[in-house]
Amino acid sequence: MEIDPVIFRLAIFILSIFVGYYVVWSVTPALHTPLMSVTNAISSVIIVGALVAVGLSPVSQNFIGKFPGMLAILLASINIFGGFLVTHRMLQMYKKNKKK
Amino acid sequence: MISANLTAILYLVTGILFIMALRGLSSPESSRRGNFFGILGMTLAIIVTLLSIGTVSQIKLNIYYIVVPLIIGGLIGGFIAYRIAMTAMPQLVAGFHSLVGLSAVLVGIVAFYNPASFGIGQIGNIKFLSLIEMSLGVAIGAITFSGSCIAFLKLQGIMSGSPITFKGQHYLNLVIGTVIVFLIVNFTKLQSVNLFWGIIILSTLIGFLIIIPIGGADMPVVVSMLNSYSGWAAAGIGFTLENIALIITGALVGSSGAILSYIMCKGMNRSLFNVILGGFGGDTSSAVANKNTKPVKQGGADDAVFLMKNASSVIIVPGYGMAVAQAQHALREMADKLKKLGVKVSYAIHPVAGRMPGHMNVLLAEANVPYDEVFELENINNDFSNTDVAFVIGANDVTNPAAKTDPKSAIYGMPILDVEKAKSVLFVKRGMASGYAGVDNELFYRDNTLMLFSDAKKMVEEIVKNLD
Numbered sequence: 075m076e077i078d079p080v081i082f083r084l085a086i087f088i089l090s091i092f093v094g095y096y097v098v099w100s101v102t103p104a105l106h107t108p109l110m111s112v113t114n115a116i117s118s119v120i121i122v123g124a125l126v127a128v129g130l131s132p133v134s135q136n137f138i139g140k141f142p143g144m145l146a147i148l149l150a151s152i153n154i155f156g157g158f159l160v161t162h163r164m165l166q167m168y169k170k171n172k173k174k
Numbered sequence: 175m176i177s178a179n180l181t182a183i184l185y186l187v188t189g190i191l192f193i194m195a196l197r198g199l200s201s202p203e204s205s206r207r208g209n210f211f212g213i214l215g216m217t218l219a220i221i222v223t224l225l226s227i228g229t230v231s232q233i234k235l236n237i238y239y240i241v242v243p244l245i246i247g248g249l250i251g252g253f254i255a256y257r258i259a260m261t262a263m264p265q266l267v268a269g270f271h272s273l274v275g276l277s278a279v280l281v282g283i284v285a286f287y288n289p290a291s292f293g294i295g296q297i298g299n300i301k302f303l304s305l306i307e308m309s310l311g312v313a314i315g316a317i318t319f320s321g322s323c324i325a326f327l328k329l330q331g332i333m334s335g336s337p338i339t340f341k342g343q344h345y346l347n348l349v350i351g352t353v354i355v356f357l358i359v360n361f362t363k364l365q366s367v368n369l370f371w372g373i374i375i376l377s378t379l380i381g382f383l384i385i386i387p388i389g390g391a392d393m394p395v396v397v398s399m400l401n402s403y404s405g406w407a408a409a410g411i412g413f414t415l416e417n418i419a420l421i422i423t424g425a426l427v428g429s430s431g432a433i434l435s436y437i438m439c440k441g442m443n444r445s446l447f448n449v450i451l452g453g454f455g456g457d458t459s460s461a462v463a464n465k466n467t468k469p470v471k472q473g474g475a476d477d478a479v480f481l482m483k484n485a486s487s488v489i490i491v492p493g494y495g496m497a498v499a500q501a502q503h504a505l506r507e508m509a510d511k512l513k514k515l516g517v518k519v520s521y522a523i524h525p526v527a528g529r530m531p532g533h534m535n536v537l538l539a540e541a542n543v544p545y546d547e548v549f550e551l552e553n554i555n556n557d558f559s560n561t562d563v564a565f566v567i568g569a570n571d572v573t574n575p576a577a578k579t580d581p582k583s584a585i586y587g588m589p590i591l592d593v594e595k596a597k598s599v600l601f602v603k604r605g606m607a608s609g610y611a612g613v614d615n616e617l618f619y620r621d622n623t624l625m626l627f628s629d630a631k632k633m634v635e636e637i638v639k640n641l642d
Contacts, residue, residue, distance in 0.1 A: 151247030
């Protein structure tokens with residue numbers, strides 16, 4: 075019997091949770107705010123779903139039909155650009171004491 | 175066009191880049207490189223997706239529908255990120271979470287109406303597993319969306335930060351929750367359009383209802399929790415679309431938010447359940463506050479200057495009040511002047527100080543406070559006993575010894591900063607009102623405590639002037 079591909083995806087999912095668990099515990103508490111903004115930015119990778127939806131939408135489909143996908147692209151890209159940029163801005167601020 | 179296998183492998187690379195982005199945050203030095211990995215991963219994911227869609231001529235047909243919203247969104251996001259004040263980070267993050275939630279719902283809707291694009295079946299004949307994943311994805315997405323909207327309104331001050339409770343609230347939530355589960359079960363059997371929209375509408379509703387009873391100072395937990403939800407929503411949609419990049423990212427973000435929620439709850443010694451049930455931290459505090467009629471010692475900026483000039487070490491304890499007053503820049507000036515006088519200055523941060531995890535650290539970093547002068551509770555708590563002055567600005571409950579000594583207190587068991595062990599304690603506060611938990615702080619009445627009643631920023635600026 076073949077293994078259902080869903081099981082593989084489930085395996086990836088669960089292993090990723092474990093990776094996330096250990097990686098996030100090693101994040102220094104001082105950077106918890108940037109952590110939130112960067113996780114927010116990367117979760118916008120949901121844009122790939124919207125890209126497929128709009129990119130593969132039938133030519134015959136009118137603007138209304140494409141609209142939800144386009145709106146999702148718009149919202150996700152606000153997040154992507156906004157999230158990474160604001161994280162960058164914050165991280166620039168963390169400076170070490172210039173030792174005398 | 176690239177093959178499905180190559181696409182999957184490149185998506186895996188995206189996932190690894192995202193892991194490295196989070197890994198980078200283990201120290202400030204590596205964090206900037208980490209953010210770069212994140213951007214690289216996102217770029218890769220978008221390019222791979224476009225390449226996987228089909229032939230160039232096929233993409234060309236819809237290219238404007240893709241590029242135009244992408245550019246508009248990018249400009250809006252860039253503008254917001256460039257302009258936002260650091261004190262407004264909590265509401266910005268809450269607002270961004272709501273966008274992730276809404277995107278997840280929208281992608282779920284598209285997948286439901288156009289399943290063939292994603293290869294998960296035909297309209298009315300979608301695969302059973304895809305239906306489960308899809309309904310979970312849109313349900314969690316909708317909760318994230320509406321919950322984050324409320325969190326945003328509360329943090330922005332548009333909506334009152336005090337909890338909104340009414341009779342039978344928990345029962346109502348329970349009923350709606352049960353109905354959602356019932357709808358999902360039936361949706362997977364019937365695939366009906368009405369059930370699908372029913373799930374979305376009820377989930378949106380319950381998102382509102384879950385967040386409205388939660389008070390302002392519990393916001394660190396709420397923001398982290400919604401962070402986690404946005405991840406699980408992404409993962410749910412990832413399963414629906416059979417997309418590895420989304421599944422990995424969703425899992426990373428979901429567990430990250432869950433850990434932050436846990437840390438925040440521990441910082442308050444409350445269970446997640448207790449926070450979600452809410453109703454804690456209303457405006458009832460003022461009634462309790464005036465119970466104690468013992469005298470307090472009041473002072474002005476000159477008294478504070480006298481104490482700190484003669485000190486050899488000062489620990490500054492910032493809280494939400496500092497953020498509200500935007501006193502971080504003045505505070506750093508004060509610290510600089512003290513350092514010039516040979517006083518050792520460090521900062522102590524309680525895990526739940528502010529309105530989101532790490533909020534104080536960002537504000538201090540903004541004011542150019544070097545991060546190696548800023549310490550977490552467990553790293554600095556032993557130092558208070560060797561410290562001359564503890565300078566508490568805009569914080570209260572997190573210093574209250576009742577958390578250790580009084581089992582009846584609402585904050586009993588909460589880890590606190592041991593400012594009471596310092597030789598003298600300065601409290602910068604606007605008035606005698608007790609903190610968020612509504613508990614009186616006995617430290618105010620001690621002989622070695624001096625109360626500086628003023629707006630945090632004004633008081634610190636005055637101290638700075640007097641230090642010359």
